[in-house]
Amino acid sequence: MDDDLVLNIATDDHVPSKHISGKKGGRWTERLKVKRTLKRKVRTDEKKVPSSSSTPSTPAEDRPRKKARVESVQRSKDTAQPTERSPQAPSKPSNQPKASVPQPARPTQIISSLFSYNPKVDLPASPQTNDVKPSAPSNAPLDSSTFAGLGLNPLLISHLTGKMSIQKPTAIQRAALPVLLSPLPSKASRDVFLQSQTGSGKTLSYLLPIIQDLLPLSSLSYIDRSIGTLAIIIAPTRELAKQISDVLEALLKMRLRAEDESADSADASAPMTRWLVSGLLIGGATRTHEKARLRKGLPILVSTPGRLLDHLQNTSSFNVGKCRWLVLDEADQLMELGFEETIKGIIQGLDGRRRLAQQAMAEGRSTEVGTWDWERRRRTVLCSATIREDVQKLAGTTLIEPLMVKATEADKEESSNADKSLVTGATESFTPPSQLAQNFVTVPLKLRLVSLVALLRKLVTETQVRKGAKIIVFLSCTDSVDFHFNLLGGSTMGDPEPEPEASGSDSDENDSDEEKEGKSSEKPKQLEKVEATCPLLPDVKIYRLHGSLTTGARLAALKGFAGGKKQVQEAPAVLFCTSVASRGLDLPLVRAVVQYDLPTEGGATEYVHRVGRTARAGKGGEAWSFVAPSEVAWVKWVEGKMQGEESNATVHLRGVPVEDLLRSGFGGRGSEFEQRATEIQLAFERWVLRNKDNANLARKAFLSHMRAYSTHPSSEKHIFHIRNLHMGHLAKAFALRDAPKAVKVAHGGSAKKNLPKTKSHRESNKEKPAGSKEWERDHSGDAERRMQAVVRAQGRLTKQGGVMASMGASEFQISGTAELEKMLAR
Numbered sequence: 084m085d086d087d088l089v090l091n092i093a094t095d096d097h098v099p100s101k102h103i104s105g106k107k108g109g110r111w112t113e114r115l116k117v118k119r120t121l122k123r124k125v126r127t128d129e130k131k132v133p134s135s136s137s138t139p140s141t142p143a144e145d146r147p148r149k150k151a152r153v154e155s156v157q158r159s160k161d162t163a164q165p166t167e168r169s170p171q172a173p174s175k176p177s178n179q180p181k182a183s184v185p186q187p188a189r190p191t192q193i194i195s196s197l198f199s200y201n202p203k204v205d206l207p208a209s210p211q212t213n214d215v216k217p218s219a220p221s222n223a224p225l226d227s228s229t230f231a232g233l234g235l236n237p238l239l240i241s242h243l244t245g246k247m248s249i250q251k252p253t254a255i256q257r258a259a260l261p262v263l264l265s266p267l268p269s270k271a272s273r274d275v276f277l278q279s280q281t282g283s284g285k286t287l288s289y290l291l292p293i294i295q296d297l298l299p300l301s302s303l304s305y306i307d308r309s310i311g312t313l314a315i316i317i318a319p320t321r322e323l324a325k326q327i328s329d330v331l332e333a334l335l336k337m338r339l340r341a342e343d344e345s346a347d348s349a350d351a352s353a354p355m356t357r358w359l360v361s362g363l364l365i366g367g368a369t370r371t372h373e374k375a376r377l378r379k380g381l382p383i384l385v386s387t388p389g390r391l392l393d394h395l396q397n398t399s400s401f402n403v404g405k406c407r408w409l410v411l412d413e414a415d416q417l418m419e420l421g422f423e424e425t426i427k428g429i430i431q432g433l434d435g436r437r438r439l440a441q442q443a444m445a446e447g448r449s450t451e452v453g454t455w456d457w458e459r460r461r462r463t464v465l466c467s468a469t470i471r472e473d474v475q476k477l478a479g480t481t482l483i484e485p486l487m488v489k490a491t492e493a494d495k496e497e498s499s500n501a502d503k504s505l506v507t508g509a510t511e512s513f514t515p516p517s518q519l520a521q522n523f524v525t526v527p528l529k530l531r532l533v534s535l536v537a538l539l540r541k542l543v544t545e546t547q548v549r550k551g552a553k554i555i556v557f558l559s560c561t562d563s564v565d566f567h568f569n570l571l572g573g574s575t576m577g578d579p580e581p582e583p584e585a586s587g588s589d590s591d592e593n594d595s596d597e598e599k600e601g602k603s604s605e606k607p608k609q610l611e612k613v614e615a616t617c618p619l620l621p622d623v624k625i626y627r628l629h630g631s632l633t634t635g636a637r638l639a640a641l642k643g644f645a646g647g648k649k650q651v652q653e654a655p656a657v658l659f660c661t662s663v664a665s666r667g668l669d670l671p672l673v674r675a676v677v678q679y680d681l682p683t684e685g686g687a688t689e690y691v692h693r694v695g696r697t698a699r700a701g702k703g704g705e706a707w708s709f710v711a712p713s714e715v716a717w718v719k720w721v722e723g724k725m726q727g728e729e730s731n732a733t734v735h736l737r738g739v740p741v742e743d744l745l746r747s748g749f750g751g752r753g754s755e756f757e758q759r760a761t762e763i764q765l766a767f768e769r770w771v772l773r774n775k776d777n778a779n780l781a782r783k784a785f786l787s788h789m790r791a792y793s794t795h796p797s798s799e800k801h802i803f804h805i806r807n808l809h810m811g812h813l814a815k816a817f818a819l820r821d822a823p824k825a826v827k828v829a830h831g832g833s834a835k836k837n838l839p840k841t842k843s844h845r846e847s848n849k850e851k852p853a854g855s856k857e858w859e860r861d862h863s864g865d866a867e868r869r870m871q872a873v874v875r876a877q878g879r880l881t882k883q884g885g886v887m888a889s890m891g892a893s894e895f896q897i898s899g900t901a902e903l904e905k906m907l908a909r
């Protein structure tokens with residue numbers, strides 16, 4: 084199957100016909116001579132004809148054109164003949180947004196096999212109709228309960244209802260607040276393990292009790308922020324920490340008045356919480372700056388683990404001896420990112436600081452005024468959407484006699500409960516919110532790119548009515564995110580090429596101090612562009628998010644995507660991202676989550692976390708997964724995993740035929756969508772051919788995607804095996820015209836030289852700004868380390884002349900350079 088070699092070869096009008104009209108009559112030797120002369124002339128003329136693209140040619144283009152298969156040509160003639168509307172590629176369906184795309188400067192005849200040689204796709208037996216009734220929301224606020232009934236301070240309640248539009252508690256809040264608010268049963272208060280579905284309101288479940296606990300301190304005469312840090316919340320990523328800090332700040336804006344104090348009294352507006360300052364430590368600012376803020380005092384601190392440990396070890400003015408609360412949010416991600424040892428270090432550091440502070444008091448060395456209840460121990464709360472084995476391990480090392488608090492079904496009173504003790508060894512299923520509509524499309528590799536555009540157009544059209552809706556698209560690696568962001572933001576569909584932008588909207592002020600000092604930013608400025616638009620998605624803003632962007636660019640992208648306070652009036656937005664956005668992020672109005680690449684790590688759990696970015700707090704949402712024909716078994720597999728062994732609930736993904744998707748995205752009658760899709764594919768391919776940078780982005784993305792794909796664990800290799808992928812077809816998904824071999828050569832030099840050396844895709848690509856120690860701490864997970872060990876072992880083996888371990892024989896399907904090379908050449 085090498086049909087990909089002949090795709091999209093444009094035949095320009097002025098290219099002489101290859102048909103040789105032979106001389107009639109005369110001797111056969113004379114006839115042959117004439118025929119040869121003519122043939123030579125045709126070849127010379129062909130060489131003189133300039134390339135259809137006026138852009139610098141890539142090495143791949145320098146090669147002679149390949150011969151088109153008759154079948155392909157025939158097919159394209161049947162399906163891709165330009166029609167009256169075809170220049171407006173793609174014409175919109177009647178209900179589509181106005182996508183007036185200028186006529187592309189395209190050849191008069193298109194030869195494309197985008198719709199031929201694709202494997203036959205059978206839709207698995209799954210509910211196909213649209214009339215599957217949506218279930219009642221499982222993470223919505225409850226009508227049957229009130230915050231007052233749970234013991235929340237009336238001032239907090241009025242702030243929640245008046246300023247934050249939060250009226251009723253969710254199931255996890257109903258379960259957690261009584262436990263965390265209750266007067267402590269003993270000096271040794273119980274630690275808590277908080278578990279519930281995505282988007283169920285875990286953040287408020289611990290923030291409200293912390294604030295309510297600290298509020299009474301406001302009446303102490305000596306209280307001010309120099310009291311030091313009394314509560315610490317740890318989150319695995321900077322984005323999450325920032326998000327929690329934003330919610331905390333919204334809560335602390337609360338202005339408290341004594342009940343008998345009139346609103347007119349002189350100091351009625353004075354906040355009693357003035358001393359209750361929150362701080363954020365995420366490594367974006369210089370250490371000196373952070374130290375200065377710590378010295379002043381930050382009573383409630385939100386931090387990433389690495390930075391917190393750093394200050395505990397190196398900042399003597401960090402006054403944390405009186406810390407009463409420690410929250411470990413997104414515990415499963417903390418474990419996945421390899422923070423177990425860091426957390427242990429933090430706990431030791433906190434204990435040590437407490438001992439020192441007590442000692443200083445006892446020995447009269449402390450300058451502090453007032454008394455402090457040193458008997459009261461620090462309470463630890465661990466939050467997680469899952470109770471996987473590694474999370475239980477973390478609970479075992481950080482919690483003392485914990486209570487398990489969970490909420491699974493919002494509508495059942497008895498399901499919100501606080502168990503007597505922590506469940507151990509349980510393998511409970513982890514399900515998305517019940518109101519989430521889960522879909523999948525089996526997409527032949529060649530059609531992936533155009534199908535993605537079709538799906539985005541469809542979703543955007545549907546959201547036009549509900550302005551401001553957002554769509555998140557998950558991809559396998561940073562290179563792929565960069566490629567798709569630049570491709571959609573750069574393809575013109577025939578418009579004159581836009582001037583290259585000097586820089587994006589990521590202004591200098593967004594850059595962190597460290598980045599300004601040039602310490603961690605290695606990316607060229609243009610790659611840090613934050614926002615893009617695409618003629619195929621009118622009025623839609625496109626963003627990207629991955630760990631290799633500078634902190635400034637990451638936060639700017641999130642801010643742009645989330646929109647301002649009036650999100651409802653804003654343009655729809657699409658965010659291309661890696662798994663860095665899969666946990667905890669609470670972005671308003673996310674209407675759909677598209678898993679263009681299925682998770683390489685974390686399996687079904689990661690799938691549920693990703694789709695959990697929509698359908699939050701009782702709202703609706705859609706999940707879409709792209710499944711390759713060789714991966715169809717994934718659907719049953721993931722349904723089974725979500726269902727769990729004991730659950731009676733049925734979890735179904737609805738299968739949508741790819742033709743339906745393309746038709747609803749591109750419109751037209753009959754198979755017109757095929758021609759429109761072909762034209763879009765051609766426009767993308769032209770963008771790749773436009774210059775070397777674009778071509779390199781595409782090739783890098785292709786190779787990095789391959790590497791990412793090869794890291795699916797061996798337990799999933801019956802579904803995801805690199806051997807099952809047709810490289811030529813996959814190249815199409817990266818708008819590459821070259822066959823894999825050409826990709827390799829065009830990358831400059833030998834394949835061996837150009838393929839990333841046997842490093843894990845994560846190490847070489849996924850989230851790492853080179854030289855960033857903070858990244859090392861924030862993103863180096865156990866799985867990654869194990870994978871790197873396998874890669875290193877393979878490297879040693881081959882260097883010693885050993886035989887490469889067979890693919891998938893280890894935990895990870897790491898292919899060595901030679902192995903990958905062989906596949907590429909296949």
Ligand SMILES: Nc1ncnc2c1ncn2[C@@H]1O[C@H](COP(=O)(O)OP(=O)(O)OP(=O)(O)O)[C@@H](O)[C@H]1O
Nearest residue numbers: 224249251252253281282283284285286667669700
């Ligand atoms: N009682 C409530 N009523 C209405 N909305 C709420 C309520 N509690 C929380 N929310 C909103 O629900 C959304 C999700 O909350 P939160 O981020 O705390 O969920 P989560 O359980 O931590 O999710 P994840 O596991 O994905 O991190 C937020 O936008 C929050 O403002």
